[in-house]
Amino acid sequence: MNAAALLSVNGLSASYGSAKVLFDISLAVAPRSIVACVGRNGAGKTTLLKTIAGFIKPTAGTVTAGDRTLIGLPPYDVARLGVKYVPQDKKVFSDLTVRENLELGSYATRDYNWDPVTTYFPKLKVLMDRKAGYLSGGERQMLMIGRAILGSPQVLLVDEPTEGLAPSIVAHLKNVFRELSKTAALVIVEQNLPLVCAIADKVYALSDGAIVATLSGSDEIRVDQCERFL
Amino acid sequence: MNRGPTLRKAWAWWWGILLAFMLIAGMRLVLPLPFVNEILIFSIYAIGCSFLLGKVGFISFGQPAYLAVGAYATAFYLFYFGTNPYIGILWGLAAGCAAALLVGPLFVRLRSDYFALVNLALAVIVFYLMQKVLAPITKGDNGLWFLTNMTSTPVLDITQPQQFFIFAFLVGLVVWAFYKYLDDTIFGACCLATKINEDKLQFLGYSNFRIRLAAFVIANTTTALAGSLYAVYLGAVSPEITAPSRTADPVIVILLGGVGTLYGPIVGSVAYTGMKDVISKLIGNWEMVIGPLLVIIMLAGEKGIWGTLEPWLKNVLFRRRNTAADDRDEAR
Amino acid sequence: MDTSLLFSGFIFGLSIGSIYFLMAIGLSLCFGLMRVISLDQLLYYSVGAYIAYSVSLATGSFGLGLIAAVAVGGVVSLAIERMVFRRIYERDLTFSMITSFGVLLGGVGVIKFFWGLVPRPVPLPFSAQVDLLGTDVPAYRLLVVAVAAAVYIGIWLFLNRTVTGKAIRAGIESVEHVEGLGINVARLFTTTFVIAGTLSALAGALHAPLIMVDPHMGLEVLAFVFMVVIIGGLGSIKGTLVSAFIVGQVVSIGSLIYAPLAQVAPFVIMLLILLVKPTGLYGSALLKK
Structure with missing residues (x-):
């Protein structure tokens, strides 16, 4: 669709059993940009991210990252190709320490340079040997994102990152996302419209498993513009 | 949905059961009597397990335990106390029901994986119980022999294989009809x-625990009944009926037949009993054939023999006669 | 009761518990990570015992038999994983249980085909008695306990010190998240399955001189191994260790009091524990499928 796109999705459809949940979704993510997906609960946002990441097998359509097609690859190969999914459930490996969690993030690419993580989230440095199960919600989210950015992925698929977090942490994450977008592309599913409008270069609105609107440019991406899709 | 199709469907089901048993009665004419008797008992044995797996979502690897309870209760009565096989069967039923009520409240609280494993352990424990612990009264591996203890009964003399067949046939028919009725x-x-969503059922005001317990008791009482029939039919009981290698027998039978199908357990019983019979006669090593076969059936999509045959049979039998009716069925 | 009798009973229980532990730990790991119940572990146990029997008979060295048993157990479990289990990880537990029972049954058939039905004795590699606290204890039983202890330490180090082991621990919590980090879970599953198969074969080979090997030996320990897994809690390594110890002692001390008790007492203990905690001693209620 878009030759310059880092990640492009074309005509993607998916279903759970006999229930169709995604209908002919097409989107393009340019390098070093932030794309947001908004929509009501059940609109298919999470399904979209999971399908791109390889957790759900689509019934039709293509997903390509650069010149590699991602469809049919198991999730771990998708992640190795630099498309990483950060789930919304904030489930860190609670029995493992923060350090061990990060080690697993480094394992696939053998990239043990943790500087980016500790620069973005200095707090994790002091928590290194604590079991992840004892972290607060915000710290868990930091760890989830930190774990995913190891090995410098090209595309980060972030699912509802600020859900249930304190405003100060949301503000912190906002800056982190901006910083991250200098080297990678981000696809963020989010309900927090002020955040979306502050950082997104492009907004896709989903409803009932289909894209109903595409907004881009600073005049279109305003909270009042997006509100009608929630 | 209006009432017409429902009634017609119900009629088709009943007709199906009658047909299936007609076929078994037909088999009586061509196949040796012990084989047909075995199939009848086995199909009663399998239906309890089929009900638990298909309807309640509990897979029980411990059905032989309840089979043994029924068989031994009958055997104890006929060996030590009485002579009337009918009363022996009643004892078997009562013991099966009591055993299920005893362990049921604990078992049905378990998650389905623990349920399967605990039942498996139970079957093996019952085996050791009968083989070693209770050896003074069960005579251990030798088993209890009471064929000559049983006296002839009036009307239907089930000590005679021919008349036992009629009795088992009728019992099987009643059991199947009963489970058919339960379904509705x-x-x-x-x-x-x-099985599908226990939380939502609770919101509707039903107790999962009680429903599961009832299902558990019904299924295992049926299994115990099959055990009693075995005991009376063979005139002997040994720990072999709950041997560890046989724990999966009923599960294999319903899988062979096809889970959740009406005739699955009957077809499975015929196939399994037949195969075991033929294989052990030919090479004496039934495990080597049944094991891989089971794996293949599972990998091929667990539709089983009946599940695979059913659409094909329907096609062959009914295509010419009522294509239109079939189409209407499909649409519904 | 005589203390020396009690003490040798304790050692007997430890060695039995060690065998159960070696088998149960594989089952528990397989359940924890892949959510399968792998009844075919009992086949690798029998295979291990038979290989140990044949090789030690042919070469006269039990040590060689032990090594061969472990190697063959590993290869057979690798083959079964590739041919059968790889296709059923996604399915529910019932599915793996029945399929693996098919594998077990078929394997028993193959064993019958090659070795026949007759139980075979495996001579003890050494019949020395060691004087321990004034009681004569068979040295071989102590060896079994030592091997199990070494395996526990090895597994502990593997799970806590290697990155593959950490990935397995993480996978027990959530396979999806491990996959999302780019870790090849298919390989992780294979590794875990082969470790389990190897340990089962080791258990079988170690157990062989203490019993007779026969085609149904796997089915004979089945109930005890599963009781160990259930009491400990599916998916817990620590729970498996504790419950293997308990079951071993109950079997051994029980048989000192009244021989038939050995078979039934562990079952009663299991029921009592499940009555209090339906997911076993260390089983987490969170592990659901």
């Missing part, structure tokens, strides 16, 4: 609901 009651619907 609210209780049947609740069982299915506990």
